[in-house]
Amino acid sequence: MYQLIQFLSRKRAFILFALLEILSLWFFYSVNNYPSAILFNTTNLYVAQALKLSNSLVEYSNLKAVNTDLASENKRLNEMVAKLQAQQLNVPTSVVRYKADSAVAARFKYTVAKITNLTTSQFNNYITIDKGSADGLAPGMGVISSTGVVGKIKSCSEHYSRVITILHSDYTVSAKIKSNSEIGSIKWDGVNPEIVEMTDVSRYKTVRVRDTIMTSDFNYVFPPNIVIGYVKKVGVKPDNTFHDIKVQLATDFHTLSYVYVINNTLEKEQKKLEEIDNEPKK
DSSP, rough: HHHHHHHHTHHHHHHHHHHHHHHHHHHHHHHOHHHHHHHHHHHHHHHHHHHHHHHHHHHTHHHHHHHHHHHHHHHHHHHHHHHHEEEEEEEETTTTOOOOOOHHHHHHEEEEEEEEESSSSSSSSEEEOOOOGGGGTTTTEEEEEEEEEEEEEEOOOOOOEEEEEEETTOOOOEEEEETTTTTTEEOOOOOOOOEEEEESSSSTOOOOOTTTTEOOOOOOSSSSOEEEEEEEEEEEOOOOOOOOEEESSSSSSGGGOEEEEETTTTHHHHHHHHHHSSOOOO
């Protein structure tokens, strides 16, 4: 306390000067309307800018939580879409009435995962995600993004999984052309990470630029009608009966953050039945 008193005593002239300055400024701005208005507007301007900056910082800090919430909501919506698509008729109602079994319609379950590592510049590219066997994931499960197909799980640890992407020289996806349901296979040629090839489509079938390429109904990994990409170029290979189709991928691997792992809960049942029927007769 004594030191504080000594300090105030030494600085009393400056403190008195500062108080008188503040008092004079208060009288000046309270009596004169024009300077008072300028001060008020200037103060409001800086306060508004400070609030804007503060709100921007708060919104930025909340982006992670927002992205997580959006990913969870997309998971729920994906499950609903897959179920509704399975219940829709694939043939005219005048020919046959069809309604999918409830278990079949709801066989695809989704798990949200965050990407922790990925490559796009290799000949064989992979993604690492932060979910593993402890979360119910297993090798062979399909992986998609909010925009389209990504790949499938190759291996799992307890808390991580390694995903072989569509940008892998040994990976193919059964696909169809939306406009005519023609079936083919999607494979990457190892050149451009934004372009893949669709093969096995007859040159006598109509294929147009900007046609949508989707997953077919004939695979265990993905639900049907998941977008893979869009036809960018159509040609015919020399001495070949098939189209040469270049497809622009719907998924931008350079900006991926979250993915959705698909578990086909009836896959084992279907494979077991098909293996029994395919056993050679004795």
